[in-house]
Amino acid sequence: MVYGEQNMCSGNNELEFSSAFYIIGFKKMKSGSMLYGKTKYDHDLGSLSFIKPQQRVAFQNVKLEEKGFLIIIHEDFLLGTAIYEDIKKYSYFDYEVNEALHVSPSEEDIVWNLYFSIEKEYNNNTDELSKAIIVSHLDSMLKYAQRFYRRQFINRKELTGFTLTKFNALLAGNFEKTKIKEIGLPTVAFMAEKLHLSPRYLTDVLKQETGKTALELIHLFLISKAKNLLTEGELNISEISYLLGFENTTYFSRLFKKEVGITPNQFKRHFLN
Numbered sequence: 001m002v003y004g005e006q007n008m009c010s011g012n013n014e015l016e017f018s019s020a021f022y023i024i025g026f027k028k029m030k031s032g033s034m035l036y037g038k039t040k041y042d043h044d045l046g047s048l049s050f051i052k053p054q055q056r057v058a059f060q061n062v063k064l065e066e067k068g069f070l071i072i073i074h075e076d077f078l079l080g081t082a083i084y085e086d087i088k089k090y091s092y093f094d095y096e097v098n099e100a101l102h103v104s105p106s107e108e109d110i111v112w113n114l115y116f117s118i119e120k121e122y123n124n125n126t127d128e129l130s131k132a133i134i135v136s137h138l139d140s141m142l143k144y145a146q147r148f149y150r151r152q153f154i155n156r157k158e159l160t161g162f163t164l165t166k167f168n169a170l171l172a173g174n175f176e177k178t179k180i181k182e183i184g185l186p187t188v189a190f191m192a193e194k195l196h197l198s199p200r201y202l203t204d205v206l207k208q209e210t211g212k213t214a215l216e217l218i219h220l221f222l223i224s225k226a227k228n229l230l231t232e233g234e235l236n237i238s239e240i241s242y243l244l245g246f247e248n249t250t251y252f253s254r255l256f257k258k259e260v261g262i263t264p265n266q267f268k269r270h271f272l273n
Contacts, residue, residue, distance in 0.1 A: 023051040094200035
């Protein structure tokens, strides 16, 4: 495990890198602004960023306070510990830089206390228990980050509501385009790109708001459209499948049965007879 407290200097330099490490970075804005999606938020507060191995990261024209830290962990350091698998479950490692965690002053105190505990153990008490103690503090930091992100989603109801509205509008617009030409099914990656969010962040925001993932909401939208088309009775199953963007009727029928409990043909017969 390699880590260190950094003096993060202000400047207009560009920085782009990828690494073989998990990186947890804390920084605090000195001036200027950063974007959270396309909206400015909380830049007088500190923010935590989480980077997984082989993830490309870029910074540009960001001015920071001097005090901050980086915790850099090679995956091999976590071998033999529960956190080796658990760390992969934290979706915020797949967020973009502009989706960093903005912490309140009280939350910042918790983060710094955990950092200093790791620093102290790493520098002063190296023995057979040091690794277990460091991993324990690291596990606590990750769990607190999960809690703080949930708080952030709740506190930004306006943002989450806006995201859901834009998401639904984009789905509707995509459906209208399929009537003109074949463009395929909307994917989570496609929706996230159009909304200027990372796929994992989009899913987490929507799940906080609706209890369902982005993919589940896409499926619900498609099934709702399919039900309407089936009850109109003007198109057959194959035509509806094509109109919705499915590559084949089998996939459409399987998804419909999974969500509704009966096949499209059974649904159609029920409403037309």
